[in-house]
Amino acid sequence: VTSPRAVRPYHHGDLRRALLAATLAELSASGPSRLSLREVARRAGVSHAAPRHHFGDKLGLLTAVAADGYRLLADATSRPAEASAPLEEVGLSYVAFALAHPGHFAVMFRPDLYNVSDPDLARERDRAASVLLAAVTADLGDDAAPDAAVAGLIAAWSITHGFATLWMTGNLSFADAADPQDLARSAFAALRRPPRRRAGAREL
């Protein structure tokens, strides 16, 4: 009351952004299972009823997180894609995104946690998908069949997503790698070889 600097102002000013930041901090610390609106509000230093004004409810908050995540992912992957870098580089940028934004990553691929038909979210998700598809198509060459493009997209997405997931859950600690990007690079390279024929092995 006496010193205006000492009291917290009634209006936060940028609470929506602050709540999102608190949510992401919570998510990367404890994962989506343990996330609670009250803890988020506590972290942001506001009343536990405050998030309601900005996100409606818990689903709304996580929908905003997911939409934000897809926006960041599309941005991150389109950088190498637009520079016509090899497909591997696009994959590495995907891995880099996951490592840099574990909170987003933990929510984005759990559609049960948010409103999948949110327009903003759907737009960014489709944008991210089309960046990846374009990179795969470019890798295959323009004469590739659509079936091959789908198979290639799924293959590229699987290895990239799988690596990111396994690394982040601590399942690759046996490799004892200092830099996950280096490890991903060597793993991506390892798969670009034709299968070895073995005596007695039946072919697919």
Place this chain on the structure above:
Amino acid sequence: VTSPRAVRPYHHGDLRRALLAATLAELSASGPSRLSLREVARRAGVSHAAPRHHFGDKLGLLTAVAADGYRLLADATSRPAEASAPLEEVGLSYVAFALAHPGHFAVMFRPDLYNVSDPDLARERDRAASVLLAAVTADLGDDAAPDAAVAGLIAAWSITHGFATLWMTGNLSFADAADPQDLARSAFAALRRPPRRRAGAREL
């Protein structure tokens, strides 16, 4: 009291197994976030305090689930591996395991949910890992460097695990495939090609 068949017997007989089954049903229905001991007990038709005798607490229950899962995974992947089938077949058996046991799969790769140093669990997990490593080593040939084996293992594990995860979270529905195994097969095949050189693209 009058009719012995009409009353539930005080002793269940095989409650440990029944609780595990109820847990897996719950897990594949709602995922690990929503799992509650009380709901598991309800599903098994026993008092909510009954699980205590068999698993101690919630962590104990999920540790048993994870150990069971690694046992099943090691069994499933060692079948094609021991028959000297191509690496792809080992990957497909991994995918088949995930699809057949979504409850186990949802827990196994979330080490925060269970006791990672449980001896039984550690044994089965290591067994599953060594099956996969042996399959990769066989695929590479005996003259391969250890580094290459690690890279190959991570690559194979990533694409396999990534595919299973993406499929099960509904992220591959765009491919509109009736059989995930067929889709996985085509994706695995797609990655066994050398990268295409493109004009203006810098190499890795």
Place this chain on the structure above:
DNA sequence: TGTACATCAGTGAACGCGCGTTCACTGATGTAC
């Protein structure tokens, strides 16, 4: 075959807790005049 007794397996009431959501409210801001 019977009996005593230890052990095991499951019960049901009770505990304290944190949660999401609702609600009437109040402080602050912006706009019309």
Place this chain on the structure above:
DNA sequence: TGTACATCAGTGAACGCGCGTTCACTGATGTAC
């Protein structure tokens, strides 16, 4: 420049709920003799 008023943003108390865990208990089983 001032004033009235609508709107916005955040508060804090309260609600009902399901949860994990504890506890003294009881029914059932198995074993020793």
